[in-house]
Amino acid sequence: MLLWGGQSISMAGTELSALALPFVALTMLSASPLQVSLLSAAGYIPHLVASLPVGALVDRRRRRALMVWCNLCQAVVLGSIPFAAAMGALSFAQLYAVALVAALFAVVFDTAYQSYLPTLLRGDQLVEGHGKLGVSMSFATVVGQGGAGGLITVIGAARAVTVDAVSYLVSAVCLMLIKTPEPPPAPRPAGSRLRSDIAEGLRYVFGDPLMRPTVVANALVSAGIGGVWSLWIVYVYRELHWTAAETGICMAISAAGGIAGGLLTKRLTNWLGLPRLMLLSVTGYALDLIPTLVAGPGLAGYVLVTVGHCLAIAVQMAYIAANRSFRQLICPPQLMGRMNATSRWLALGSKPVFAILFGLLATWWGLWATLAVGAVLFSVPTAVLLASPLRSLHEVPVHTGHALRSQEENP
Template sequence: MPAARSLWRHRDFMLLWGGQSVSMAGTELSALALPFVAMTVLSASPLQVSMLSAIGYLPHLIASLPVGAWLERRRRRALMVWCNLCQAVVLGSVPLSAAAGVLSFTQLCVVAAAATLLAVVFDTAYQSYLPTLLHGDRLVEGHGKLGVSMSFATVVGQGGAGVLITVIGAARAVAVDALSYLVGAVSLMLIRTPEPPPPPRPVGSRLRTDMAEGLRYVVGDPLMRPVVIANAFVSAAIGGVWALWIVYVHRELGWTAAETGVCMAVSAAGGIAGGLLVRRLAERLGLPRLMLLAVTGYALDLVPTLVAGPGTGGYLLVTVGHCLAIALQMLYITANRSFRQFICPPGLMSRMNATSRWLALGCKPLFALLFGLLATWLDLWTALAAGVLLFSVPTAVMIASPLRSLREVPVHPGHVLRS
């Protein structure tokens, strides 16, 4: 790729990318550390671990729509800085309370909810902010590099989490996540690219009508609708099985925290490969076809876990299978985000992202509880098997949509396409 077009020389993108890579690594650390805090420090049951997961998802259901409409009226970078600073404070309370001997399951639930509420604001602003820095084919490349960051974050965060939990304990490991948010905040403060002011709202515009307009667009657009519905089913299945997967490999397959972290870290190499290949594959296949191919990675992800047994052979089977599935999932995530941003009118970008996240992530609390009850009434294996079936639905949704015959992206004319 010519140097003039390389994002490696884009100072502000590199600041955004580097700072958020550190922050995402901390987030992935807590994704493993918080359930282990519940299990090892507070002796939580599988249902309680699912409840913790559900409470952590609840702010997406409550806050995503109003946050999206509110962000259309605000500059995003300053809000992102404040969110990172507040997340550092909230998560820092866990190791402090544990050290004082006053940590409770209730506090852990409050921390999960508060951190997620701040993440709702940050992530909605973050997805809408990237087109401020990048345009055209650079946007796809930028999403690919951010996808690499997500996988790198899993390598460092969850791999490091297993080691940190073993060495210093799960509660103290959360402190590293708190520090990572401070790094993210500083990197955002150093960006120089001026952010344009938000577009003026129509006279008489209200938050409620803005929310409704965003929802009507997402549900009514024939190309946006199947993508968002597929995302909703993906998120529902993730919400249902993620916490239970950790419990299953810990209690049924006998994995330690370190072994779980190493599995996740090694598997994330697939995500790094997917993020690096996405631009080339998008140019060859087109974003719509790439999404159709890559969404199958979710249904394939849990199969190795279901057939594996305890021991080295089962551990390797799960890790290799997860690595291949993560590669496909990263291709899907990157193509999906780029596709949605290309076809969305610029004036609806924050509301589109917020509505998509509301439909996708808002269902996670319900499915986390449903799968927790299923694991309690039946067993963990059956609950994970049900997750495989739920993960198959997004593929069917996208095959039944106009995306199956679409080769090129119908870019909205309001976007500036330049290198």
């Protein structure tokens, strides 16, 4: 409950900054679409560079302490934006630097966090746990991005980032209050080196016939998000003539679908099974951009985009919970950190590449055509999963380490 509560508050702050930072660039520095895409890319470059060594290090350390330090450092880094704005010294260089450094700490935190969750939950609780965290993610979008529109309007985009900095402090305190013992890291073989640990994780992820398509599909989803997210904001701002408040309200209302999807994940898993739920729910990404592409300015277009986004996010939240739970259930515990790090390396490391690529495409072809390319890209993960052994899998082959732990805790 402490982890869930702290993460819920931190996610709300992160969602606020996800809308506030592009508006800082747009409204205070008159950014172009390419500059906004570059800002988005800067936030993902550390995932590409640091994820693999971080995964090996996380498997050698206790995760909770790493998470606390990362939260504290992110609070300081993000707090520099409103301070610089108040001093009249805000620049693109600082925005890029903040995005890079905050993302570096996020790499460490998120790898440790996804590896820490199985410490608190049994294997049979993971799906429900990820579903509840998915509810938090959607609720955070309601509070964070819905509140961001109002905060940006009232106090300005730069000052709104302060709320995100404070949310990291709250998350750090919640983590400090957790009393559940964390088992020590598995001992490494004599003479083990960081490079060999990284190689072991890569061999497992790319060599396992079930893990490989699951991770690749997740990476393709993230690539699409990296390409279209910042351009979606620019598109509705410039082509559909939405204000910051209207954009935040749309995201907040849409996130209600994510709350429903997160709450229904456990029931859907019991009905369909985890593999089938993954196969069906990944289609939510391919359908997400269609309402935006056919909508026009005005109330009717606003309602169409909001309703379509709401339904798509409901399906996407089920996919996120199913994908994470499936990976954690089939992964050997001693490889958990490296598996999560490799998955995040592929998923988030692809985002800066696609953010820059789509920024260039938007410059050459225009925003609408580039978002249409993004819709096509989102259909590829479905094809990857359908071409894998997952299409005929009904039950999850839980790794023996998780099964033994569950039996020990429920004799």
